[in-house]
Amino acid sequence: MNIYLFELKSQLKSFLIWTASLIAVYLVFMTGMFDVLMESKDAFEKAVAGFPPAFSAAFGLHLDKLFTFGGFYAFVFTYIALVGAIMAVSLSVAVFSREKRSKCGDFLLTKPVGRGTVYLSKLLAVLTLLAAANVLFILVSAISCSGSAAAGTELGRVVWAAAALFFTQLVFMGVGIAYAVFAGKVRAVSGVATAFGFGGFILSALRRLLEKEAVRFIAPLDYFSTAAVFETGGYEAKYAVTAAAVTVICLMLSYIRFTGSDAPAL
Amino acid sequence: MSAVIETKKLTKYYGKARGIIDVDLTVNEGEIFGFIGPNGAGKSTTIRALLNLIYKTSGEARIFGLDCEKDKVKILEDVGYLPGEVFYYDNMRAIDLLRYSASFYKKDCTRKIEELADILQLDLNKKIEDMSLGNKKKVGIIQGLLHSPRLIILDEPTSGLDPLMQKTFFDLIRRENARGATVLFSSHILSEVQRICDRVAIIRDGRIVKTQKISELKQDAYKRVSFTVKPDGGKPAGISVEGAQNVEVQGDTVSFIFKGDVNALLRALCGYPLANIDIAEPALEEIFMHYYAN
Amino acid sequence: MNILKRELRAGLKPFLLWMIAVFTFVFIGIIKFGGINTGGADLSKLLASFPRILLAMLGMAGVDVNTLLGYTAVLFYYVLICAAIYSVYLGAAAVTRESVDKTYEFIFTKPRTRGFILGMKLLAGWLYLLLFCVFSFLFSVWSIGLLRVAEDVTAQVLLFSLSLFLIGSLFIALSACLSALSARAEKGALRGNLAFLYAFILGSVSDMLDNAGALRVISPLRYFPASEIIGGRLHGGYIALTALLTAAFLLIAFSRFYKRDLT
Numbered sequence: 004m005n006i007y008l009f010e011l012k013s014q015l016k017s018f019l020i021w022t023a024s025l026i027a028v029y030l031v032f033m034t035g036m037f038d039v040l041m042e043s044k045d046a047f048e049k050a051v052a053g054f055p056p057a058f059s060a061a062f063g064l065h066l067d068k069l070f071t072f073g074g075f076y077a078f079v080f081t082y083i084a085l086v087g088a089i090m091a092v093s094l095s096v097a098v099f100s101r102e103k104r105s106k107c108g109d110f111l112l113t114k115p116v117g118r119g120t121v122y123l124s125k126l127l128a129v130l131t132l133l134a135a136a137n138v139l140f141i142l143v144s145a146i147s148c149s150g151s152a153a154a155g156t157e158l159g160r161v162v163w164a165a166a167a168l169f170f171t172q173l174v175f176m177g178v179g180i181a182y183a184v185f186a187g188k189v190r191a192v193s194g195v196a197t198a199f200g201f202g203g204f205i206l207s208a209l210r211r212l213l214e215k216e217a218v219r220f221i222a223p224l225d226y227f228s229t230a231a232v233f234e235t236g237g238y239e240a241k242y243a244v245t246a247a248a249v250t251v252i253c254l255m256l257s258y259i260r261f262t263g264s265d266a267p268a269l
Numbered sequence: 270m271s272a273v274i275e276t277k278k279l280t281k282y283y284g285k286a287r288g289i290i291d292v293d294l295t296v297n298e299g300e301i302f303g304f305i306g307p308n309g310a311g312k313s314t315t316i317r318a319l320l321n322l323i324y325k326t327s328g329e330a331r332i333f334g335l336d337c338e339k340d341k342v343k344i345l346e347d348v349g350y351l352p353g354e355v356f357y358y359d360n361m362r363a364i365d366l367l368r369y370s371a372s373f374y375k376k377d378c379t380r381k382i383e384e385l386a387d388i389l390q391l392d393l394n395k396k397i398e399d400m401s402l403g404n405k406k407k408v409g410i411i412q413g414l415l416h417s418p419r420l421i422i423l424d425e426p427t428s429g430l431d432p433l434m435q436k437t438f439f440d441l442i443r444r445e446n447a448r449g450a451t452v453l454f455s456s457h458i459l460s461e462v463q464r465i466c467d468r469v470a471i472i473r474d475g476r477i478v479k480t481q482k483i484s485e486l487k488q489d490a491y492k493r494v495s496f497t498v499k500p501d502g503g504k505p506a507g508i509s510v511e512g513a514q515n516v517e518v519q520g521d522t523v524s525f526i527f528k529g530d531v532n533a534l535l536r537a538l539c540g541y542p543l544a545n546i547d548i549a550e551p552a553l554e555e556i557f558m559h560y561y562a563n
Numbered sequence: 564m565n566i567l568k569r570e571l572r573a574g575l576k577p578f579l580l581w582m583i584a585v586f587t588f589v590f591i592g593i594i595k596f597g598g599i600n601t602g603g604a605d606l607s608k609l610l611a612s613f614p615r616i617l618l619a620m621l622g623m624a625g626v627d628v629n630t631l632l633g634y635t636a637v638l639f640y641y642v643l644i645c646a647a648i649y650s651v652y653l654g655a656a657a658v659t660r661e662s663v664d665k666t667y668e669f670i671f672t673k674p675r676t677r678g679f680i681l682g683m684k685l686l687a688g689w690l691y692l693l694l695f696c697v698f699s700f701l702f703s704v705w706s707i708g709l710l711r712v713a714e715d716v717t718a719q720v721l722l723f724s725l726s727l728f729l730i731g732s733l734f735i736a737l738s739a740c741l742s743a744l745s746a747r748a749e750k751g752a753l754r755g756n757l758a759f760l761y762a763f764i765l766g767s768v769s770d771m772l773d774n775a776g777a778l779r780v781i782s783p784l785r786y787f788p789a790s791e792i793i794g795g796r797l798h799g800g801y802i803a804l805t806a807l808l809t810a811a812f813l814l815i816a817f818s819r820f821y822k823r824d825l826t
Contacts, residue, residue, distance in 0.1 A: 120342075
């Protein structure tokens with residue numbers, strides 16, 4: 004319990020900044036930019052009308068849906084998820100490499116708590132922060148979509164779409180924890196977080212350019228497609244399973260490593 | 270008298286590299302036990318295996334009769350540990366760290382923290398990273414003692430403390446010992462160990478060379494003697510007195526290790542026109558050389 | 564020379580990891596050129612009718628992805644992101660690495676000036692950035708060669724790589740400067756990465772506007788936009804600006820590094 008509270012307290016400031024950025028990015032896209040985009044709707048539709056239907060799938064874009072709340076949401080989700088991914092990696096690496104960075108592993112490990120407890124307390128702290136951020140995020144999404152532009156969108160689907168952020172963050176949390184536990188040295192949390200976040204972003208871009216289904220398995224920002232949520236009301240099972248598998252494997256491996264390895268001498 | 274620490278053939282390899290081999294160690298309740306050896310001999314490895322910071326390769330290690338790996342958490346309730354080099358979380362005041370440390374134990378440690386800070390004259394409201402090495406060390410000492418542990422493990426604790434603070438520190442350890450705490454004290458400084466310990470184990474190249482009482486070690490007390498004769502006194506050829514070993518002559522200077530009747534030594538030295546004389550404790554290596562010679 | 568050698572050795576592993584990632588990305592990306600399913604119609608025309616915001620978010624503003632050059636330009640924007648993140652790391656590492664590893668007492672008590680040591684570290688970083696750009700160039704030219712197209716785009720790819728180096732240099736200097744100004748190492752790296760994020764956001768915003776105007780001056784990732792490079796040139800004024808800013812940041816970094824307390 005004390006480790007859990009300690010980690011929560013240590014990450015509080017960073018958590019607040021990240022949550023605020025996340026919501027700001029969302030609002031810029033889904034209220035500000037969406038409104039601007041809607042203004043060009045008619046002109047665009049006229050221009051596109053003459054193109055064959057196969058076009059609409061180019062770049063994974065659903066042109067017919069682009070000018071709906073859900074369509075645009077799906078389109079910008081990569082960017083929102085990018086911020087979320089950086090946040091998730093940053094929090095989990097900060098929490099799990101704290102002792103490594105300040106070379107005080109001995110301090111914590113000579114306290115009367117098992118390493119399993121230490122691991123679980125830290126994991127729980129990260130989960131709590133991510134969950135809290137997402138509750139806020141979902142609330143903001145739900146409230147903002149009741150505005151005029153989004154009228155007619157089913158609330159349940161908006162919530163599910165927003166929850167995609169949480170699940171994406173869980174994947175990055177798993178990867179971040181694995182990195183923090185397995186890396187010999189963690190010098191700068193921010194660098195690691197930026198690299199992982201943009202790594203995911205570039206993989207998503209690659210997937211869009213290649214239009215190959217297989218690439219999506221290695222593009223974690225695309226595991227939870229909001230487009231699918233707005234169309235069918237749920238996620239695509241095979242990618243959700245992939246995401247779960249990646250997360251669980253990362254957590255399991257890092258748990259084994261965390262509890263079973265020699266603490267490095269200074 | 271029951272054993273607080275007991276290891277049997279405790280062995281640790283780091284991959285293929287030697288850590289410690291077949292270490293048998295018994296530390297009894299209430300004693301201050303010295304653990305001495307040169308750098309890299311395996312002192313820290315032994316201690317880290319006892320604390321389950323590292324996992325043993327084979328053998329057995331018990332504290333309070335409990336297995337060091339299986340019952341680690343229970344053991345650590347009653348263990349205080351002070352490492353040689355202290356590193357703590359960035360951006361924390363001493364008091365924050367100590368409170369965090371105290372939160373791991375099922376007792377109220379506030380009084381003890383204040384008391385210890387008072388004895389060590391440490392300002393708890395300063396940030397740890399802004400402290401001097403010695404003050405960081407004090408934070409470490411308080412951190413290791415604040416829960417009044419039954420077993421205190423000290424790994425080369427005195428580096429960074431000035432002589433006055435060293436004395437305060439030793440007084441503190443003696444007080445904890447009087448309260449009933451058992452102490453394992455690792456060091457590479459013989460005089461330090463002689464000053465405070467009841468018994469001592471000597472480790473070298475990963476193996477325990479000898480375990481003996483300090484009182485016996487003192488009877489064995491070796492001296493490193495070196496003297497220089499005056500330039501007009503002629504070249505000394507060496508010294509002949511019972512108990513002198515490893516005699517070396519370099520120009521005007523004779524040096525040797527001595528164990529025996531000091532009166533006889535002084536009488537023998539009186540025969541030389543001395544320019545300078547130095548009688549000191551031998552370096553640890555020289556004692557080891559003795560143990561190997563035997 | 565001994566410092567330079569050691570720094571180069573220390574930086575080899577991250578460099579190789581980055582290179583493998585970039586190589587994989589460029590190779591797969593280019594090999595798949597032409598795979599966009601357009602149903603046989605003219606993609607360029609479709610894209611031209613897109614609102615600019617959408618194109619910007621696809622990273623395709625101002626370029627025609629239907630041509631090899633335009634497509635390569637899109638790929639190179641992502642390589643540029645990698646180069647910028649890597650450069651932030653290189654700059655911050657040069658200033659703070661010894662502090663983070665608590666080895667600063669070792670190196671800064673050697674008979675060399677602080678400036679010399681920092682200079683050597685930055686030089687090592689710059690050499691790696693140079694290699695990054697050279698290899699990105701070679702990978703791309705080689706991959707494009709595999710496509711067996713008649714079009715020769717080597718000159719433009721060279722310009723792309725050159726722009727990587729220029730912008731990378733700016734980020735090395737900026738990140739070194741921010742780290743030298745920060746009392747704590749972790750803060751320095753954080754500021755460097757935030758600077759990159761800021762540049763990324765500004766770059767995206769200026770893409771969304773039909774005319775970036777003054778915004779271009781403060782969005783370094785867009786100093787050398789693809790449209791100009793495809794046209795066969797790097798904007799001279801922005802080359803000068805990049806060089807000027809790089810020099811200024813370096814100057815601040817060095818003068819600050821001389822005066823600060825080492826911890």
